[in-house]
Amino acid sequence: MMETLVKMGQAGKQAARQLALLSTATKNQALIAMAQALEAQTTAILAANQADLQAAETMPAKFVDRLKLTPQRIADMAAGLRQVAQLADPVAKYDHGWVTKDGLQIMQRRVPLGVVGIIFEARPNVTVDATALTFKSGNAVILRGGKEAIQTNTCLVSILQHTLTAQGLPAAAVQLVEDTSHASAEAMMKLNDWIDVLIPRGGKGLIQRVVQTATVPVIETGAGNCHVYLDRQADEAMAVAIVVNAKVQRPSVCNAAEKLLLHREAAARLLPPVAKALLAHGVELRGDQRACQLVPEIKPATPADWDQEYNDLIMAVKVVDSLDEAIEHINRHSTHHSEAIITPELARGQAFQQQIDSACVYVNASTRFTDGSEFGFGAEIGISTQKLHARGPMGLAQLTTTKYEITGNGQVRG
Structure with missing residues (x-):
């Protein structure tokens, strides 16, 4: 050979x-x-x-x-x-x-x-x-x-x-x-x-x-344990559309979202409609205790779920107390591929972009855009999740x- x-x-x-x-x-x-x-x-x-x-x-x-x-x-x-x-x-x-x-x-x-x-x-x-x-x-x-x-x-x-x-x-x-x-x-x-x-x-x-x-x-x-975080004032219609697109459009690819985080002030308002939309598309939801209490269809998550790339119609859900907790959780568990925040507050969106240690960080857009063609590069050779020589598409x-x-x-x- x-x-x-x-x-x-x-x-x-x-x-x-x-x-x-x-x-x-x-x-x-x-x-x-x-x-x-x-x-x-x-x-x-x-x-x-x-x-x-x-x-x-x-x-x-x-x-x-x-x-x-x-x-x-x-x-x-x-x-x-x-x-x-x-x-x-x-x-x-x-x-x-x-x-x-x-x-x-x-x-x-x-x-x-x-x-x-x-x-x-x-x-x-x-x-x-x-x-x-x-x-x-x-x-x-x-x-x-x-x-x-x-x-x-x-x-x-x-x-x-x-x-x-x-x-x-x-x-x-x-x-x-x-x-x-x-x-x-x-x-x-x-x-x-x-x-x-x-x-x-x-x-x-x-x-x-x-x-x-x-x-x-x-x-x-690019292994992609990608996150979408719904901040405290996230718009419901935007949240539903982006989360569903990021998870459902093509769940087997590395830029599909695998985790959903919600600010505690928005969880009761946003999780039920987002979960309903995901469940309608056949997504299995696994969540922490607060997420399970808000939506009965959500199954309890295990510690292993937070690090897993499913490449399937599965999504884990967590309620966090603050933007800082969301950033800390993502930086600890992500594969540094693509993460998104949904928020009308520009300063909080910019803080998320600056503090998240991933190749692509979105404000109010789906992680599915992490792609060479979508970035205007033509085809892509891969999505680099390291820091030397090249990063991202x-x-x-x-x-x-x-x-x-x-x-x-x-x-x-x-």
């Missing part, structure tokens, strides 16, 4: 050197061609996806939803490729430039990371999103998806590689590790000579395994680093 990965890494390095020199026009033309190829091969992609779905009949519904492709989801992937083609090219952009006291001209230039490795689970859209962003930013990518999506991913990568070849570009710009064993993932985590950065996409277990095992530098992404700029280009005329240091 390691021998195969080394060969892939070598091919990726060679491809990355070529990609770093491509013009923006060439990259955009290739991205548009990829989009057209996906649309033209919709029937083949759906057939491959159906084979994966049949093999995944015993998987929980939330995982099947992530795995399943439809004509609309394929059209969305193609649209993502086109959107990335429209975005500004971060490569070869100069961030700063100055002349030192010794007459040296220093230019800080944005450059690709090189070869990006991505280990992910059952979301075939990651294959296309990752290809779009790494390619536009001048990086090669090595993808290692889960066994649940192997047929779909193999089909998608084949289409993308054939498109690149037809454009006279290296097929190794995007490669797929076809061995889906744990051994292949662990070997990839040790491929320091050939992979410049590793990005895990998936549940908390996968992400922590990569963070704890990899010797390749890792960008930690990662688009093109986050797939680059910088280097200094220094030009002199014979200077030596005295």
Whole structure:
């Protein structure tokens, strides 16, 4: 396995050197061609996806939803490729430039990371999103998806590689590790000579395994124990709409809300209508003692609930005595992904934004907006919950680093 990965890494390095020199026009033309190829091969992609779905009949519904492709989801992937083609090219952009006291001209230039490795689970859209962003930013990518999506991913990568070849570009710009064993993932985590950065996409277990095992530098992404806090004067209609959207629209994704907090002064007014709306959508509610007293349908929560990412129609509810208690609770239990406060009091909203230690902090909006497309980045490579290099939705700029280009005329240091 390691021998195969080394060969892939070598091919990726060679491809990355070529990609770093491509013009923006060439990259955009290739991205548009990829989009057209996906649309033209919709029937083949759906057939491959159906084979994966049949093999995944015993998987929980939330995982099947992530795995399943439809004509609309394929059209969305193609649209993502086109959107990335429209975005500004971060490569070869100069961030700063100055002349030192010794007459040296220093230019800080944005450059690709090189070869990006991505280990992910059952979301075939990651294959296309990752290809779009790494390619536009001048990086090669090595993808290692889960066994649940192997047929779909193999089909998608084949289409993308054939498109690149037809454009006279290296097929190794995007490669797929076809061995889906744990051994292949662990070997990839040790491929320091050939992979410049590793990005895990998936549940908390996968992400922590990569963070704890990899010797390749890792960008930690998005397990999402996300919170919505209804402050003392929160508007009822807004609270119901935002909480339902954040929990129900797509409960299996990392930016879905998992916890609901309410200020004690608003709990009796807001929890019954919010709970009614959630229960109508089939959400199971688990709460602390005060929440259970206000709504009989709420089941008692356990201490483990406050730290759990459900990725399902389940939500835990807690009544807090103050804004400070809400902030303290969220900072202690969140995965530092996305949190929201509903309040008409701007100063309290700003205090929440300033004191919450998460990548994305909302006032009067749903956590579901934490997404590269929604932020205007095109597709996203992931949502970083760490603080070094990148934080929040990662688009093109986050797939680059910088280097200094220094030009002199014979200077030596005295």
